[in-house]
Structures are given as structure tokens and as C-alpha cells.
Amino acid sequence: MAEGLKVDFAELDRMTNGLTDLNAYALPLVPKVGAISADGDLLASAILSPGTAVAAESAVLTASVQLGVTVASTEALVVITASIVKVYQTADQALSASLAAVEAVVDADSFGQFLIRVVVITADTVDAAKKITAVLSEALNTGVGGTFGEAWQRILSGEDVGDVMLQIPLLFQKHAVNGLQDGLNRIPGAGYQGLLDTIIRDGTWLGLFDDRALALTTDEPNIPDREVDGQLVPDSVGDRGDRSYRASLAALGLEDLPKDKDGRILPEDLASLFAGSSQIDSVGGQDVSDIRIIRTEYAKDKYSYIVQIPSTLRWWPTTASIGNDFTSDVLALQQERQTALSTAAWNALDRAMHDDGAASDSPVMLSGFSLGGITAGSMAANPGSHNVQQVVTAGAPIGRFDIPGTTGVTALEADGDPVARLDGQDNSRGTVAGPPARLESESGPGADLLGPGDIHNADRYARMAQGSSQNSSTQFDTYFRGDKKVTDFYGVRK
Known part of the structure; x- marks a missing residue:
């Protein structure tokens, strides 16, 4: 050939x-x-x-x-x-x-x-x-x-x-x-x-795009050792989460973010929501797909749920053991198609709601950065029996998804981010656009020289959200105000 x-x-x-x-x-x-x-x-x-x-x-x-x-x-x-x-x-x-x-x-x-x-x-x-x-x-x-x-x-x-x-x-x-x-x-x-x-x-x-289902567990997975100065040292979900947490603090110029006893970020606005997106990516890496479910008791015995979906962490065209891989990227862009990752996200939500004894019509927010946002948009267009009231994405092409008019959409898109435009179509509503934000951890003239990989970054979108009028909008109070419980579901393909 x-x-x-x-x-x-x-x-x-x-x-x-x-x-x-x-x-x-x-x-x-x-x-x-x-x-x-x-x-x-x-x-x-x-x-x-x-x-x-x-x-x-x-x-x-x-x-x-x-x-x-x-x-x-x-x-x-x-x-x-x-x-x-x-x-x-x-x-x-x-x-x-x-x-x-x-x-x-x-x-x-x-x-x-x-x-x-x-x-x-x-x-x-x-x-x-x-x-x-x-x-x-x-x-x-x-x-x-x-x-x-x-x-x-x-x-x-x-x-x-x-x-x-x-x-x-x-x-x-x-x-x-x-x-x-x-x-x-x-x-x-x-x-x-x-x-x-x-x-x-x-x-x-050619043998690509084998979108095998994910098996989910809430048990903490074994994480491979990581290399530090040429030496292998033990690593864990907690250590990965803590490193990401500290990186987000530096990026946002904050002294702390709300977190639970296990160090998982508790979102109280859009900025902390996307800091959480960065954290689940860091926790899962190329080892597991970390799907995070955040339950908020916004009124007595009334619960809302945030479903946080990870972005692409594995880029080889053959199907990976994790669900947030290149296969999911390709298939998620098809309209009306649910992927193994979106199915796993629905399953994680259903399990959390069942364990909490929550009403079946409890309000749901779907959120994610990049592939997480694409998947959230696809799920919102096909919600089934779930009461999806909000979709919040960053750097995600969701313009081709037929999301119901009754569902609120907030889509952050930074100028120069190619991924947000990969469907060739503008979002019909809810777009928060503007120049890429400067991180508090950046200094000097080089901070203005941003490439695609710099702009397309969850912490940079968190910083962009921090300066947005939407950051603490009352439309999100049901999800951000109240007592919270976080459950991470770890998935690998069967």
C-alpha cells in the first residue's frame, strides 16, 4: 500500500x-x-x-x-x-x-x-x-x-x-x-x-475504537510507583489528589479550597468545580477513570448531584484500559451516541442516588473539562429518566448536541483553544468566551506565549471562571450551597 x-x-x-x-x-x-x-x-x-x-x-x-x-x-x-x-x-x-x-x-x-x-x-x-x-x-x-x-x-x-x-x-x-x-x-x-x-x-x-464497558468500584485502586529524581517512590490516590490540589491553589492564587477529609475538592463555585476536574484527572491518570459524584443536601432530606467526568488521559488510538481515552473522544463526538464512559457515569450516579435514598427526580448537574464536557453534553442530550437541570463544561465542543431548552448550559471557551471548536459549530447558548486567563503561578513575559496545550488546561479554565460573572451565580445554589458528600468511582474497561 x-x-x-x-x-x-x-x-x-x-x-x-x-x-x-x-x-x-x-x-x-x-x-x-x-x-x-x-x-x-x-x-x-x-x-x-x-x-x-x-x-x-x-x-x-x-x-x-x-x-x-x-x-x-x-x-x-x-x-x-x-x-x-x-x-x-x-x-x-x-x-x-x-x-x-x-x-x-x-x-x-x-x-x-x-x-x-x-x-x-x-x-x-x-x-x-x-x-x-x-x-x-x-x-x-x-x-x-x-x-x-x-x-x-x-x-x-x-x-x-x-x-x-x-x-x-x-x-x-x-x-x-x-x-x-x-x-x-x-x-x-x-x-x-x-x-x-x-x-x-x-x-x-483496523481494530480501533473497541469501546468496552467499564467496571466500577469505590475501593481505592492500587497506583503504580512514580519516579522522583530517578528513583521510584510509592504513590497513591491521596498523594495524587494532594499534588493537584496544591497546583490548583497556586494557579488560582488561593490559600485553600474547601475539601473533605480525604482531600477531595468540594465545589462552591465554577472555579472550584474546574479545580475538581483537574483533580480527578490527576487522581485517575492512565490507571483508572475517576468519575466523581458530589451530593449536596440543599434542603432537609433534599439532594442534588454533580457528576464530574474526566478528560482524555490516554492518547494512543488503540483502546485503553481506562474509559477516558482516544476511543471515547472519537465516539463521544457522534450525536445521539452513548459511550462506555457516559454509561459508567450514569451507573455511578444511579448507585450514589440509591445509596442515599434520594428521590429519582433529584436535580443533576453534568460537568467536565474537554472530553468530560463532550460526554456531559452528550448525556444531557439523552438524559433518559434523569432530571438533568445543568450542564457546565470547559474547553468542550458541544454545539452539535441537542440539549433540551429546559436544561441550563454554561460553556467556557477560551480564545485560541482548538478543542472547543472541533465540532465546527458554535454553541447555541450559554457560552462564556474570552481570552485565556493568566494563572497566578505564572510570571514574566513568557506567560503571554500560550500554546494549545497551555490554553486547554483545566486549571486555566478554573482561573477563567474565577473572573467570570457566572462564577457564583445563584442558578448553581442548589449544587454549591449545602452539606456535601463526595464519592469517587474508579473504572477500568472489562
Whole structure:
């Protein structure tokens, strides 16, 4: 299969490495402009990268202006080259192995059927790659045009030229993300949903997206030792939670956050809610899916429930032992589809309500960052018998979910966060948008040089919520005011 490609794997790899090398060379020339790095969450772009989630580095976009040279980096070029390398390598290896097995089969009909499937999946993948390239071209073009257009307008309006030039990387990222959304919204043919369906169908044929159910327990799991200064030291759920708790305090500039005797954060506003999102991600890591249920007694013998759902912690395209993996990312973006992670979240809620003797119509808030927010939106669109009154998300594309008008929606979206735009559609209501917040733990000029992995961060969204008028809104009193009990459900795939 590889021989038929116009550009082979080695050449694509060289292109990827060359772009990264260029970035490494160029950035020292402009000390105040840093690389825009990427982490796994950018590659929630299952819709952008067929069957893969590649850890991308950075590519460089350079622009000469009258006042000097500013380097604004974007990982988009490296993402497309690296992801094409990986997806074709994965497909090529899988097909080669299958072909070797089929060669031993004498039945010509079976062999013929196999070849037909190979032709179909190859054609689908090439077509998907063409659509992805068009989307990224839109992102790059919009990013370049919008960046210098906005920069020039700011200078004309009287802003300090030096300050504006330092903002070039963030301006580029903001406009590139807008272009990304526009490109996704204009995918030809069957559109966004058709591309997503193709990726899922072809990936499933290659053995990906095996969304096995999660087994849940409230028993504290065994956590592997962690490495500190080259030495392995014991780790635990409590230690992980405490490290995350202290990191959130530093990010928010607080001396303390409410927590229970086990160190689990008790949300009293949106900021502490998203600090809790950061904590469950840290607690579960790549070992377990930590689904947190927070019960609040808002009136005598009347309970409300917050369901906190973790974000993506495992980015390899094969299905992981945890439920918050790449498989869940891809499948959660399909409308009307429940995933193993969402099913586990419903099960955890039902168990908690049963144990508390709560009324079946007790009010429910679904909340999450990134994949947690996508899953919350999907669940709210399909609540079943649950009384879902609130959905609160951060950095999550939920615009395509048909959430009932009776359900309150609050969706935090920071400028330049690509993940929040990955469905190619604006949220119809409840969006709290604005520039990414500066963490209290950040200082110096480098704090303004934020890449996708920096912006798409639960603690940064907690900080953004802290400065929002929605932070302590009375609409959340049922969930934030009253005696609380926290139960963590730990899940692994069966």
C-alpha cells in the first residue's frame, strides 16, 4: 500500500522533523516569542486525523513586518504531516499483516472480498486526508490574515506597537482556531458527520475504537510507583489528589479550597468545580477513570448531584484500559451516541442516588473539562429518566448536541483553544468566551506565549471562571450551597 502513495512515510517524517528543526533554529532569534506546543487534547481531533492521535511538536510560521521579525508557531503543519505518517503506517501495517494471513487462504472469493475492503478503506482514508488538508489550509489562511489584520487595527487604534507584536502568537492562534471551525463546518460531501462516520468505520475495521464497558468500584485502586529524581517512590490516590490540589491553589492564587477529609475538592463555585476536574484527572491518570459524584443536601432530606467526568488521559488510538481515552473522544463526538464512559457515569450516579435514598427526580448537574464536557453534553442530550437541570463544561465542543431548552448550559471557551471548536459549530447558548486567563503561578513575559496545550488546561479554565460573572451565580445554589458528600468511582474497561 505504501508504494502507491505519492509521498512516502520517510519523506513525510523528514518534513515533520524539518519543520520542528526550523522552529528550534528560529525561536532563539526572537527571545520573546516562544513555541506553541501541542499536547494530547489538541488531537481530540479525531475528526481531523483519521485513526490516530499523534503527539505533535511545533511548526513555524514566520512573518516579516516593518518593525522586525516575529515568529508565531503553529503545530498545524506538523500535525498533518505527522498524523498522515502515523495513520498510513498503522493502516499499512494492519493491511500487510492481514494480507499475509489471507494469502494462505485458498478460497478465491474470500480473497476477493478482502481486496474489495482494502480498496474501499484506502479510498476512504485518502478522501478523508484531502478533506483534512482543506480544513487545515482554511485554519492557516484565516490565522495569517486575521492575525496581521487585527494587529494592524490595534496599532492604528493607538495600542503600543511593542505590546501588539508580543501578542502576535496568541492572535494567530485565535484566528487559526476560528478558521479551523469554519473549515470543519464546510467539509464537502456528507460534511462533518460523514467524515466522522468514515473515520469510525475505517478505524473499527483496523481494530480501533473497541469501546468496552467499564467496571466500577469505590475501593481505592492500587497506583503504580512514580519516579522522583530517578528513583521510584510509592504513590497513591491521596498523594495524587494532594499534588493537584496544591497546583490548583497556586494557579488560582488561593490559600485553600474547601475539601473533605480525604482531600477531595468540594465545589462552591465554577472555579472550584474546574479545580475538581483537574483533580480527578490527576487522581485517575492512565490507571483508572475517576468519575466523581458530589451530593449536596440543599434542603432537609433534599439532594442534588454533580457528576464530574474526566478528560482524555490516554492518547494512543488503540483502546485503553481506562474509559477516558482516544476511543471515547472519537465516539463521544457522534450525536445521539452513548459511550462506555457516559454509561459508567450514569451507573455511578444511579448507585450514589440509591445509596442515599434520594428521590429519582433529584436535580443533576453534568460537568467536565474537554472530553468530560463532550460526554456531559452528550448525556444531557439523552438524559433518559434523569432530571438533568445543568450542564457546565470547559474547553468542550458541544454545539452539535441537542440539549433540551429546559436544561441550563454554561460553556467556557477560551480564545485560541482548538478543542472547543472541533465540532465546527458554535454553541447555541450559554457560552462564556474570552481570552485565556493568566494563572497566578505564572510570571514574566513568557506567560503571554500560550500554546494549545497551555490554553486547554483545566486549571486555566478554573482561573477563567474565577473572573467570570457566572462564577457564583445563584442558578448553581442548589449544587454549591449545602452539606456535601463526595464519592469517587474508579473504572477500568472489562
